[in-house]
Amino acid sequence: MNHDKYINSVNLNQNTNFPYLVLNVINGNSYPRNPGFRVMHWHEDIQFIYVLDGKIDVVTLESRTVLHKGDGFFINKNVVHLVDKTDACHYNSFIFPDYFLRFYLGSPAEQIVSQVIGLKDFPVFPIVNVKEHIAVLNTLRKLSSLEHNKTTLYPYEVLSTLSVLWLEFCRAVQIFENEAHKKNSQITNRMAIFLQYIELHYPEDVTLESLAESANVSKSECLRCFKTTLQTTPYKYLIEYRLFKAADLLKNTDRLIENIASEVGFHHVSHFGKCFREKTGFSPSEYRENFYFMLKQ
Known part of the structure; x- marks a missing residue:
């Protein structure tokens, strides 16, 4: 997929000596401010989400997942996505580079991490309240608590907790035993065309007809694609993009x-x-x- 079609939401701490970013999102407002999260975007880093209250929708070009209080979510690097609030909600988003998990050059951990990071057939994974996921959820909860009790050891506490998180996550999803499932790519390809068209023409008078014609589909099919993937209309997405x-x-x-x-x-x-x-x-x-x-x- 050509990621130039989408917004690269850059890690605000990427140029520091500790490029670990925690977004505290309350009712659709991000702290620190990060406008890119309001539209379809992607990260060069990996991302975990933990829902503290309410519920949210995590949307990719191929799926939509509703998460409730106490649930978590994994988003692989380079995956185009959007986190959409459906109600009053509060969640934390943990964004960090995968080299945090590799320990050192030539480490055995490198191979394990490489089997997951960037794997096209493993773009996202919901972490819900079932026995196999409890350890992962507990670790995500600990990451959230660290934000409220920062000590001089905060960076080391975060790094060690992320290592535990990754270990428990790999155990939970059994990534090394499970076969990846192929996704239907037709709607993905159409959405890629639609979103690229909006990116190129957003200053102009974009109409539903012109948007549908860009992918050679009917207006009703264009509406269906946006409804299925983003649970919104082309017009609302266009406004969101213009505001960004x-x-x-x-x-x-x-x-x-x-x-x-x-x-x-x-x-x-x-x-x-x-x-x-x-x-x-x-x-x-x-x-x-x-x-x-x-x-x-």
């Missing part, structure tokens, strides 16, 4: 807000402001001011 691009421009340029609105495809700045506030809780100007304030801290 606008947030990036607000942070990284000093362009006028009305110019940004027009540049990302909104014809009326009032409509842009309304949509932006609904998604972020801030007006565009407040969002920009808050970002600059955080940079000065």
Whole structure:
């Protein structure tokens, strides 16, 4: 799959000496702020999720999984996905490079990790409240608790806990004994075309008809594909994408807000402001001011 079609949600700590990122997501708002998680995206790192309250949907191009309080989830590196809240919810997302698990160059652990990481036939795995998964869930819960009780040993506590997590995870899924199941790729291919079309044409007047024509399907089939994979409509996804691009421009340029609105495809700045506030809780100007304030801290 050509990942240039999708957003690479970069680990905010990737250039530090400890590239371990924990997103604390409450009712759809991420702390620290990470706008890319609102649209289909992928990571160069691996990701585990633990649901602290409520429920969420984890969506890929091929599947949709509902998770409830106490459930967990694994997302392999390079897997295009979206975490969508379905209710009031609170979850932690743990994102880190796979070399955390390899110990040292030439380690026997390298081979074990390599059998899982990046495996196309093992993109995701739900971790639910069954006997075989309890140890994994307990370890995810411990990772969450470490965020509230940080000591000088925090990095070492995290690394040792991640090693335990990986060991218990491999035991739970029995990855080395199970055969991977092939997925139906037709809807995946169509969604790839749709999302690429939106990425290339989002500033323009994208219509359902033009989107459907990009994959040579009917308008009803286009709607079905979005409903099946993302549980949304093409229009709603287009708005989400435009808002993501606008947030990036607000942070990284000093362009006028009305110019940004027009540049990302909104014809009326009032409509842009309304949509932006609904998604972020801030007006565009407040969002920009808050970002600059955080940079000065």
